[in-house]
Amino acid sequence: MSAPGSPRSTGSPRGATQRTGTRSLDPHTRTDTLSNTRTRIVGARTGVLADGVVGVVRIGRRVGDAVGDVARRVSSVVTTLGWVVLALLIAAGLVGYVLLGWVEAVVLFWIAIVLVLVAVVSLIGRNAFAVTLELERHKVVVGEPATAAISVRSTGAHRSLGATAEIPVGDGLAEAAIPSLRRDGVHRQEFAVPTGRRGVVPIGPVRTVRADPVGLVRRELIWTGREELVVHPRTIAIPSTSTGLIRDLEGAATTDLTPSDVSFHALREYQAGDDRRYIHWKSTAKTGTYMVRQFEQTRRSHLVVGLSTAEADYLDAEEFELAVSVAGSLGVRAIRDGRTVSVVVGEKTPEFAKRRVYAVRPLSTVRPGRLLDDLAVVASDENALPVRDVARVIADTVTGVSIAFLVTGSRTALADLRAASAAFPADVEVVAVVCDPDARPGLRRVPGLNVLRVGLLDDLRQSLARAAAVS
Known part of the structure; x- marks a missing residue:
């Protein structure tokens, strides 16, 4: 995986224009914008002293957790009233027998002893x-x-x-x-x-x-x-015809030419290195020049669903839950259609990490149920990658992508969506699904990007159908 701040050679003009000279100024990718427990303790310092301070804090946290665990075990048996009676027993014993010799304190001491003995006896045995x-x-x-x-x-x-x-x-x-x-x-x-x-x-x-x-x-x-x-999460059934944004479904021909495939395109003159099996002899006999067949490349579609888990991309928890449902609906439909599909979520940076982690976590796409199991435990986090960085990691690590759905919330700016789209090669169809319960559902086309806005989960079906109809 290439570093987020370095340009990646994709051969795509669209990808190149977004990577020169501005990446280092991106607030999402600069290491000094990292905000976790370590940075709150020592800031951006990475020396031995800073590591020592962090180590002391981590050890103190572990000791505190151990002491708290013991206290919880004891408190689970002795109630608050029990602790009061125990303190009263000790105080009455000291006042009655050691300090003042009060008879009342001695009587109170033995009453507390009897209560403690009754409590201990009551715990003996168990029901069968x-x-x-x-x-x-x-x-x-x-x-x-x-x-x-x-x-x-x-x-x-x-x-x-x-x-x-x-x-x-x-x-x-x-x-x-x-x-x-x-x-x-x-x-x-x-x-x-x-x-x-x-x-x-x-x-x-x-x-x-x-x-x-x-x-x-x-x-x-x-x-x-x-x-x-x-x-x-709740999902809806998306008809297969709603995924008409994909231009190379199930081995359909693309505009990429290849010397060997099944979809015939044209004839051209023979060049050194061409496979002789594809020489067209009738045309060769007519022209007197060796002619070979040229084909249009066919490939199986690879659909990728990238879900942003960054809290900064969402206005509230309602938006994030809608985004999870949207990602689940898209992934389940693709799995049931038998397509090659990847569903990924942005990783979060650990509390004590020195640098931001640029990675995505793939979810299981073996069966729809396995995908929904993984989505059930997906949570948003303030240190997770925003959608633009999720797109860059997908473009760097996932090969053969034909369409990418980027699911995010209403706080993601259009400029960030365009930057996310620019991370992919020009032949990849990019669809940004913006989840905003307060927005009217609709489709907006910008150069190199389709932006779908959904206010309810049911809007996803209509928005996809509208996008497929005008594509």
């Missing part, structure tokens, strides 16, 4: 349960209803006591009351899973809670593993 967590479906589209259920069976020799089961669902918590069950008794309870947001919703593990009567301690018992519900 066999708990399973079941999901109706593991993959849904955003907004579709989804349910999960727990099934509890008593496995003890005697009747089990009732309990309360807690099931973490995403950022929330579902509770299920487990009644007292006789031996081999079964209780099943369903609960809803929220699917209003795209992503992966972790469900479980199922845990039961045991606590003392006063509430000093709380013990959680884990009964199942964790399940995941993948919430796909």
